[in-house]
Amino acid sequence: MQTSTVIDPATAVRRYGLFIDGGFDASDDRPAITRHSPVDGRELAVFTAGDRADTVRAIASARRAFDHGPWPRTSSMDRARTLLRVADLMRANADRLARIETEETGKPLRYAESDVAGSAELFEYAAGLAMSSHGEAHTGLAEDCTAMVVREPAGVAAMILPWNFPLLLLAQKLPFALAAGCTAVVKPSEFTSGTALELAAILTAAGVPDGVVNVVTGYGADVGAVLAESADVDLLSFTGSTATGHAITAASAGTAKRLSMELGGKAANIVFDDADLDDALDGVLFGAFFNNGECCVAGSRLLVQDSIADTFVERLVAAAGRVRVGDPFDSETDVGPMIHAGHLEKVRSHIASAESHGGRIAVGGGVPRDAATESGHFVEPTIVLDVTESAPEFHQEIFGPVLTVTRFADAAEAIALANATEYGLSGSLWTKNIDRALSVAKKLRSGRVWVNTTIDGGPQLPAGGMKQSGYGREMGIAGFEEFTEVKTIQIREGKRNKAFPHIV
Secondary structure, three states, X not given: OOOOEEOOOOOOOEEEOOEEOOEEOOOOOOOEEEEEOOOOOOEEEEEEOOOHHHHHHHHHHHHHHHHOOOHHHOOHHHHHHHHHHHHHHHHHOHHHHHHHHHHHHOOOHHHHHHHHHHHHHHHHHHHHHHHHXXXXXXXXXXXXXEEEEEEEEOXXXXXXXXXXXXXXXXXXXXXXXXXXXXXXXXXXXXXXXXXXXHHHHHHHHHOOOOOOEEEOOOOHHHHHHHHHHOOOOOXXXXXXXXXXXXXXXXXXXXXXXXXXXXXXXXXXXXXXXOOOHHXXXXXXXXXXXXXXXXXXXXXXXXXXXXXXXXXXXXXXXXXXXXXXXXXXXXXXXOEOOOOOHHHHHHHHHHHHHHHHOOOEEEEOOOOOOOOOOOOOOOOOOEEEEOOOOOOHHHHOOOOXXXXXXXXXXXXXXXXXXXXXXXXEOEEEEEOOOHXXXXXXXXXXXXXXXXXXXXXXXXXXXXXXXXXXXXXXXXXXXXHHXXXXXXXXXXXXXXXXXXXXXXXX
């Protein structure tokens, strides 16, 4: 299974074309996007910069495959078998996929390996949903009447992806769409397109028919906008910033297509005075610095109860100082580089702003200076104390390894602080009091709440947001149903409708 051409054997740069109608376009003499390593700046890959015409062509391919092709008409069992083959091939190519993911994102390799494994599991779970999909029968409406409520594939699904979890977030969408019988056009981030294109080849090898999945690399204005505006796209699933989500909503307004949006987050990690502090310490560190802090469900706000705050924060700061920053291929690295130079500067500007609004930097705040990090987009894991609700960084998504600390007196104040942002994607709380756990979890305005754990889950559990964190759900049965339409079929037993008995 060959999806790329090595241009220079000395550098092993990968070059990809667009994947449309079951094949890769030649990438020569096309406008290109070059991805450089966030670690050392070396050239990693070259992606074709798809344009509006390419996107229209990809949509047409998906439209033909849905309207006239075999996939929507394939039995659910056969679709499931194909998805299981995809999962097997993903595992067979796991090392390559994880390496590409780490190269392009800068995340530590162990996290990329976990992403690949989790993505394969999502294909397997979606296969199970395809096997078990069913409708409803209603036999009690009347003696001579039977009605069915059936689920049908929704049509052509567009998927626009961010750069922080390129493969995993695609796997939270695509297998569910395929299980339902939809066809798809995928737009990966221009920074991290490699694994989406590798997956396209895996899908073909597994037996997914031509045109069912198309991958167009490029920029939002040239590809994403067309997907939003096209009347031939029946639904669009987007993961990314809230601002971009608003733009997509506006661009798609004239088409009345269904939208599913997972947008920004500003999760609170609430530590109560009766928590297991060792568990909470580990969870808060993980929630703040996992995936380089570039995570929409990151626990980037620590809310800690006054009575334990001094002790807990002292331990937390000491532990954060031991977090290792460096080469993501080094097994001892905990935090790699930021995705690109512009994002690094954004993260650093947030740190400076937090300090200017009264926050105190307890650890980090600068750029590490050593042989492993001198040429990359690195920032030290940072903890900012005394961040109040009035500070911008209490509300704004930083999307880097930066944790703010705010104290609270009681559960009511913790809930108010947690809910005080415009976001509602996730939250975590740490307590050994089951009554408190249930009471607080119910009052947090978030699509997901974790108790005594964080950034956790499984394919069976739906994910999504409230408020400015979006709407719609991914994974679980709800994620499958996003890609279906509900149809009612009502049958009378051969009796004439006597609505106009005096006429007929």
